[in-house]
Amino acid sequence: MTPNHLRTLDDLPEPTLRRLLKRGSELRRLQHQGVAHEPLRGRVLGMIFEKSSTRTRVSFEAGMAQLGGSAIFLSPNDSQLGRGEPIEDTARVLSRMVDAVMIRTFAQDNVERFAAYSAVPVINGLTDSAHPCQLLADLQTFIEHRGDIRGKTVTWVGDANNMCLSYIKAARLFGFELRIACPANYAPSTQDLGADDVASVHTDPAQAVAGSHLVVTDVWASMGMEAEADERLEAFRPYQVNAELMAHADPQAVFMHCLPAHRDEEVTAEVLEGEQSLVWDEAENRLHVQKALLEYLILGDGSD
Ligand code: CP
Numbered sequence: 129m130t131p132n133h134l135r136t137l138d139d140l141p142e143p144t145l146r147r148l149l150k151r152g153s154e155l156r157r158l159q160h161q162g163v164a165h166e167p168l169r170g171r172v173l174g175m176i177f178e179k180s181s182t183r184t185r186v187s188f189e190a191g192m193a194q195l196g197g198s199a200i201f202l203s204p205n206d207s208q209l210g211r212g213e214p215i216e217d218t219a220r221v222l223s224r225m226v227d228a229v230m231i232r233t234f235a236q237d238n239v240e241r242f243a244a245y246s247a248v249p250v251i252n253g254l255t256d257s258a259h260p261c262q263l264l265a266d267l268q269t270f271i272e273h274r275g276d277i278r279g280k281t282v283t284w285v286g287d288a289n290n291m292c293l294s295y296i297k298a299a300r301l302f303g304f305e306l307r308i309a310c311p312a313n314y315a316p317s318t319q320d321l322g323a324d325d326v327a328s329v330h331t332d333p334a335q336a337v338a339g340s341h342l343v344v345t346d347v348w349a350s351m352g353m354e355a356e357a358d359e360r361l362e363a364f365r366p367y368q369v370n371a372e373l374m375a376h377a378d379p380q381a382v383f384m385h386c387l388p389a390h391r392d393e394e395v396t397a398e399v400l401e402g403e404q405s406l407v408w409d410e411a412e413n414r415l416h417v418q419k420a421l422l423e424y425l426i427l428g429d430g431s432d
């Protein structure tokens with residue numbers, strides 16, 4: 129049987145994604161109440177990191193431990209992947225030994241190829257074009273604080289990066305309007321935007337943020353773009369999320385950032401630390417919603 133994967137958000141149908149968000153909130157409550165929940169006893173998650181991480185590594189590793197299982201960290205520096213062993217071979221070998229694999233890498237194609245040869249579920253822990261686990265945490269967090277996101281307006285301010293591209297998919301799946309505020313020459317491609325009108329592109333950030341219920345941003349130079357950092361700093365300067373920009377949003381608007389953040393570049397310290405900011409809950413929810421995801425992918429939920 130072909131395993132379920134989370135290569136992008138599109139891998140799981142909307143009702144399943146919504147169930148995961150709800151389950152994430154339940155698991156958060158259980159964890160806060162100190163209730164042990166160990167359905168993955170004896171199960172192992174393999175984690176391949178070709179890029180740095182704090183949240184993704186710790187949330188998956190702690191999550192597996194809390195569920196009664198364990199996780200193995202692999203990096204190219206200390207595995208045969210770094211010495212050129214093909215992804216297809218690594219996938220076939222690892223998936224005979226572990227119950228699921230999480231991969232953080234550069235090209236999305238690496239995740240696709242790994243999944244094609246894996247006998248166990250594969251989770252995308254970030255690629256150059258997607259960060260679905262972060263979207264699950266963002267959606268869970270918004271719903272916990274403001275209720276259903278369907279029909280709401282979300283404005284992405286900044287680079288049309290992996291997070292932004294995952295927001296486009298989420299808008300389509302969850303039924304919210306997405307506005308993307310970015311310099312014209314950094315706009316997402318028409319292919320990334322899709323044929324429908326779920327996302328619109330704006331060069332005026334104040335106009336894009338007007339009346340929004342959620343304002344989101346991320347770094348201007350993602351991992352792998354270090355050489356472009358100075359050029360990007362100049363191009364994106366008018367797109368900083370600050371108190372003045374937030375004043376255009378709905379009075380109940382919240383702010384999110386997947387972190388790590390560069391204070392006073394893409395967001396001011398005032399907004400990041402301010403009352404509208406949900407970034408700490410957002411980071412914590414990586415743990416809870418990924419536990420829901422691991423439960424679902426490894427054990428199934430009986431409805432498939
Ligand atoms: N948001 C996020 O994925 O953080 P890390 O890079 O620390 O994993």
Ligand code: NVA
Pocket residue numbers: 254289290291346347349350351386387388
């Ligand atoms: N867009 C950022 C997200 C980091 C979690 C990056 O890819 O570096």
